Amino acid sequence: MGRQPIHPRPGSAFSLGSKLAVAAPYLWLLGFFLVPFLIVVKISLSETAIAQPPYTPVLDVAAGWQGIRDFVAGLSFANYITIAGDDLYVFSYLKSLKVAAVSTALLLLCGLPLAYAMARAPRSVRPLLVTLVVLPFWTSFLIRVYAWINILQRDGLLNQALLWLGLIDQPTTWLATDTAVYIGLVYSYLPFMVLPLYASLEKLDETLLEAAADLGCPRWRAFFVITIPLALPGLGAGALLCFIPIVGEFVIPDLLGGSDAAMIGQTLWTEFFANKDWPVASAVAVVLVVLLVAPISVYQYLQTREIEGRPRGRPRGGRRGGP
Amino acid sequence: MRRGFAPWADPTAAPLVRFENVSKHFGDVTAVDRLSLDVYRNEFFALLGPSGCGKTTLLRLLAGFEMPDGGRVLLDGRDIAAVPPHQRPVNMMFQSYALFPHLSVAGNIAFGLRQDGLAKAAISARVDEMLALVKLEGLGGRRPDQLSGGQRQRVALARSLAKRPQVLLLDEPMAALDRKLREETQFELIDLQARLGLTFVIVTHDQEEAMTVAHRIAVMDKGRIVQAATPAEIYEQPRSRWVAEFVGDVNLIEGVVLETGAGEAMIVDKGGRRYRVTADVAVGAQVFIALRPEKVRIQAVPAPPDAPNAMRGRVWDIGYLGGVSIYKVRLDDGAVVKASVANVARLTGQAIGADDEVWLSWPPDAAVVLTS
Numbered sequence: 001m002g003r004q005p006i007h008p009r010p011g012s013a014f015s016l017g018s019k020l021a022v023a024a025p026y027l028w029l030l031g032f033f034l035v036p037f038l039i040v041v042k043i044s045l046s047e048t049a050i051a052q053p054p055y056t057p058v059l060d061v062a063a064g065w066q067g068i069r070d071f072v073a074g075l076s077f078a079n080y081i082t083i084a085g086d087d088l089y090v091f092s093y094l095k096s097l098k099v100a101a102v103s104t105a106l107l108l109l110c111g112l113p114l115a116y117a118m119a120r121a122p123r124s125v126r127p128l129l130v131t132l133v134v135l136p137f138w139t140s141f142l143i144r145v146y147a148w149i150n151i152l153q154r155d156g157l158l159n160q161a162l163l164w165l166g167l168i169d170q171p172t173t174w175l176a177t178d179t180a181v182y183i184g185l186v187y188s189y190l191p192f193m194v195l196p197l198y199a200s201l202e203k204l205d206e207t208l209l210e211a212a213a214d215l216g217c218p219r220w221r222a223f224f225v226i227t228i229p230l231a232l233p234g235l236g237a238g239a240l241l242c243f244i245p246i247v248g249e250f251v252i253p254d255l256l257g258g259s260d261a262a263m264i265g266q267t268l269w270t271e272f273f274a275n276k277d278w279p280v281a282s283a284v285a286v287v288l289v290v291l292l293v294a295p296i297s298v299y300q301y302l303q304t305r306e307i308e309g310r311p312r313g314r315p316r317g318g319r320r321g322g323p
Numbered sequence: 324m325r326r327g328f329a330p331w332a333d334p335t336a337a338p339l340v341r342f343e344n345v346s347k348h349f350g351d352v353t354a355v356d357r358l359s360l361d362v363y364r365n366e367f368f369a370l371l372g373p374s375g376c377g378k379t380t381l382l383r384l385l386a387g388f389e390m391p392d393g394g395r396v397l398l399d400g401r402d403i404a405a406v407p408p409h410q411r412p413v414n415m416m417f418q419s420y421a422l423f424p425h426l427s428v429a430g431n432i433a434f435g436l437r438q439d440g441l442a443k444a445a446i447s448a449r450v451d452e453m454l455a456l457v458k459l460e461g462l463g464g465r466r467p468d469q470l471s472g473g474q475r476q477r478v479a480l481a482r483s484l485a486k487r488p489q490v491l492l493l494d495e496p497m498a499a500l501d502r503k504l505r506e507e508t509q510f511e512l513i514d515l516q517a518r519l520g521l522t523f524v525i526v527t528h529d530q531e532e533a534m535t536v537a538h539r540i541a542v543m544d545k546g547r548i549v550q551a552a553t554p555a556e557i558y559e560q561p562r563s564r565w566v567a568e569f570v571g572d573v574n575l576i577e578g579v580v581l582e583t584g585a586g587e588a589m590i591v592d593k594g595g596r597r598y599r600v601t602a603d604v605a606v607g608a609q610v611f612i613a614l615r616p617e618k619v620r621i622q623a624v625p626a627p628p629d630a631p632n633a634m635r636g637r638v639w640d641i642g643y644l645g646g647v648s649i650y651k652v653r654l655d656d657g658a659v660v661k662a663s664v665a666n667v668a669r670l671t672g673q674a675i676g677a678d679d680e681v682w683l684s685w686p687p688d689a690a691v692v693l694t695s
Contacts, residue, residue, distance in 0.1 A: 210388055211421035213408040215435030215486065229425045 037289070044282035045075040055279050079283035089267065089284065093291065096264040099178075099253070100246040103185040107242050108235070110186060111193035115234075116227075118194070119201035130198070133191050145184060145255050152180050152256065180256040185246055193238040200234025201227070233302055240299035244292055264288055330363035331539060337400065339364040339522055340385065340490060345394035347380055347546075354380040356546035357394065362490070367516050367523045369533035372543035373569070378526045379418075381543075382492045385524070386415045398489065409438070414488035418495040420479035422467040428478050429454070429463035435486045453481040456515070473504050484519070493525040497532060509535045530570050534558070542566050558615075563695045567613040572649075574619070574660050576612040580604050587687055594656040599631045602692035611693045618689035619662035621650055623675050626682040633684040636660065638677050652681055 046055040057074030060067040083089045118129045136144060151157045152174040159171040174180050204227060212222040228235070250265030257263075262270070264284065271281035330336040338361035347355040354377040362368045370378040383389045384396055387408035395402050403411060414435070422431050429450050436446045454460050457477040467475055476496065483491055496512075497505045513536050516523045527533050533540045534554040541551040550562040561567035564575060578592040588602045590612060600612055620626075626633035634654055642649040643666075650662045660683055675681055 205419070205421065207417055207419055207421040208423060210386075210408070211415075211417060211423070212434070213388075214386055214413075214415045215482070216409050216438035217434070218407075218409050221438075226423060 040282045040285055042075075043278050044079055044280075044286050045077065046279045046282075047074070047076070047078070048277050048279055053278070054276055079279050080287070082280060083283055083287060089264075092262055092264045092267040093287070095261050096247045096249075097291075099181065099185070099249075099263060100243050103182055103189070103246055104239050104243045106182060106186050107189055107193040108239060111190060111197055111238060112235075114190075115194045115197035115201055118198050119204070126202070130195075133194050133198075136191065141188065142251065144188070145251055148180070148184050148187065148256060149175060152183070175256065176258040178257065181253050184252040184256045185249065188252060189242045189246065192241045196234045196237040196241060197231060198234075200231040200237075204230055233305065236302045237299065240295050240302075244295055244299070247292060248288055328365070328538065330366065331361065336363060338362060338397075339366075339399055340524070341395075341397040341400075342381070342384075343395040343397065345381075345384065345391045345396060347377070347384060347389060348392050353546050355384070355391075358547055359394075360541060360548060360551065362522065362524060364522055365520055367513065367536055367538045368525070369537035369540045370524065370526045370543060371530060371533040371540050371570075372528065374528060376543040377546040378528075378543050379494055380546075382415065382494055382524065382526050385490065386413055386492055387411050412489040413492060414483040414486055414490075415492040415494060416479050416483040416496050418498055420467075420475050420499075422475060422478055422482070424467055426466075427463060428459065428465050428467070428470070431467065431478055432463075432482045432485050434482065439486070449485060453485050456484070457481045472499055473508075476500060476508070480515075484515075484521075487519070488521065490522045490524060493523060495526055495528070497527075497529075505532070506535075512536055534570075542569060544569075560691060561613060561693065564611050564613070564693050567611075567691070567693065572616050572661060572663075574612075574614040574616065576614065576658075578610060578612060580606050580608045580610060582606060588692065590692070592658075594654075594658065596634070596654075596656070598690075599687045600690050600692050601688040604692055604694065608694060612690045613693055614660075614685060614690040616649060616661040616663040617647070617665075619660065619683050619685050621652070621662040621664060621675065622682045622684075623679060624682065626684045630684040631687055633682060634660070635680065635682055638675060638679050638681055641677060650675065650681070652683060 043055055046057065048054060049056045057071045059071045063070070114133075118126060118133075121129055153159075154171045154173065154175075156174070158174060159168070162168045163171065174183075208226055208230075209219070209222050212226050213219065217225065248265050249263060250269055253263045254266055254269070268281055268284045268288070271277045271284060275281075340360075340362040342358055342360040345355055345358050346353070356377070358377075358381070360381075370381060372378050380389060384391055385398075387403070387406065390404065396404065398411070398413070423434065426434065429447075432450045432453050433446050436449055441449075450463065451460075454463055457480055459474060459477055459481065462470070462474065467478065470478065476499065480496070483493075493512075497508055500508060509532060512523070512525075516536075523536075525533070525536060534557075537554065539551060539553055540557050541548045542557060543549065544565060550557060550566050552560075557566065557570055561570065567573045568575065576590075576592050576598065578590040578598065581589045581591045581597070583589070583604065583606055586601055586603065588600055588604050590598045590600055590610060592598070598612055602610075604610060625635075636652040636654040638650055639653040639659060640651040642651075645666070647663045647665050650664065652660050652662060654660060662683060
């Protein structure tokens with residue numbers, strides 16, 4: 001089926017206003033994403049210097065052609081070679097990917113039943129449930145993570161509760177462990193998993209499950225052969241929406257985690273603020289972006305498919321119909 | 324339709340499906356009200372009624388999506404209350420078709436067979452057979468959204484037939500089709516039902532559809548069955564005013580029985596007009612005469628003096644429907660009687676035009692006298 005081109009035909013007049021409206025998001029991305037990123041790429045190819053700014057070369061436009069030539073000659077991939085050769089960075093990346101993968105899996109385990117229960121709740125209470133999921137956003141993210149420090153510390157709420165329940169004899173160390181990081185991550189990212197999942201599941205036509213049952217499929221199996229496949233776009237969106245930012249997460253591992261193995265966000269922070277090594281920090285950032293391009297493009301693809309998507313199920317004309 | 328197929332008239336025949344005093348409530352709404360009904364093996368049974376009369380609920384009770392609040396649903400003599408939907412030997416074709424959007428046509432048809440754990444070869448053979456049955460050969464690989472409405476309907480039918488259910492339930496199966504396709508599909512359904520030797524229960528609000536396809540029709544209103552009988556009986560011998568009005572077009576004349584004798588009754592209406600009708604009623608009873616428009620004779624010349632039930636009037640309105648024309652005739656006292664005439668000749672012009680003076684008459688056995 002042919003899609004009508006949405007571009008104006010040659011010669012058709014678009015007002016300056018509508019041109020600006022179309023251009024605005026691109027200008028935004030150009031000014032606040034692409035240009036800063038190119039600056040970071042440039043810095044990553046530079047060398048540390050005790051100067052202002054703390055790297056060389058710096059483009060000297062006043063020197064004309066010679067300046068540009070000196071500038072380009074001064075650039076090198078040395079920082080990338082450093083990163084590739086140093087276990088500290090490699091382990092940091094691997095640790096980040098591992099933490100992101102494990103917490104995404106945990107988020108799926110927690111988010112799927114939650115989203116499913118929300119989508120199956122009576123229509124009238126669903127908006128309330130969505131509000132409840134979004135409610136934590138009303139408090140600053142940082143404050144909520146600090147609250148977890150409180151809960152997880154030695155005489156914190158969690159230990160007290162476990163002692164009271166008789167599950168442990170003496171306080172356990174939670175803070176500064178990977179467990180604490182996972183708790184913090186799952187808590188913080190749960191809405192990003194639940195909301196897209198809920199959006200997918202909520203659209204699911206109940207008649208399809210009845211049809212499956214009618215054809216001999218028990219309810220639990222229908223969940224796997226009907227519900228999950230039809231919720232796949234939401235599942236993918238939720239997983240990537242969590243996985244991508246968790247890889248670069250800094251605050252949660254820094255506040256709740258231990259000092260044994262840093263995630264890449266922490267490593268980057270150390271390079272930048274403690275070691276004042278801007279070029280290496282920039283190189284770490286560029287590699288991180290490149291690593292995340294793959295999952296981001298998968299997410300993009302899923303999004304496009306969802307938007308242009310096939311109609312899933314037809315609106316039912318039955319008694320439970322209606323939007 | 325097979326002649327002589329009338330298991331409902333045989334007191335020794337055991338019904339395949341039996342609703343026994345079944346009730347179903349949704350909150351304050353009574354969807355099914357102490358309803359009893361028998362459907363026999365190989366029968367094509369229609370549940371006909373206005374929306375909200377409980378016909379779809381009846382189907383869903385049989386499929387197992389709803390549980391009765393009272394009474395029993397029996398399949399082949401067995402109470403199926405404890406049998407969950409996925410274990411009932413009953414399949415349903417949904418009004419929305421409910422095709423699985425992530426599966427191909429073949430995948431949809433094979434879905435039920437896979438649940439039974441059939442061998443791959445057996446499944447694919449059955450899928451091919453079903454595709455041929457609904458004339459969709461070669462479309463097995465398509466997705467539901469790549470099909471036309473009519474094709475989707477056929478896939479839904481094939482899917483619900485694939486498991487050879489003891490009873491096939493059809494919930495408004497043709498509601499989404501255009502008229503031409505609907506008529507074709509009706510005849511195909513009749514053919515399929517006879518060929519496969521299955522029992523079909525169809526829910527519809529379209530009386531023509533019910534009359535075309537079904538051996539018997541149950542006319543429902545407010546959760547109860549008003550009349551369950553063959554299409555001809557329903558049309559010619561409606562049991563109540565409600566049935567007469569719901570099925571087909573009818574003239575209803577309210578009156579009182581004046582005298583009876585020799586199987587006939589003399590009925591007088593409010594305007595004092597007298598009617599001679601074949602009926603077995605008591606003198607003094609309040610009754611309605613139900614008279615189908617096609618049974619009324621309309622003439623441009625005065626009826627002979629001995630013609631029964633002759634009335635003079637003036638043509639008030641003519642509805643030309645192609646095959647027939649409906650004449651609305653206003654009598655002297657203002658009452659309007661509808662008479663339909665088959666348009667047997669072409670291009671001769673209408674013998675009777677608007678505002679013409681006409682005479683109506685009908686034989687005593689043309690009408691039915693209803694007491695409720």
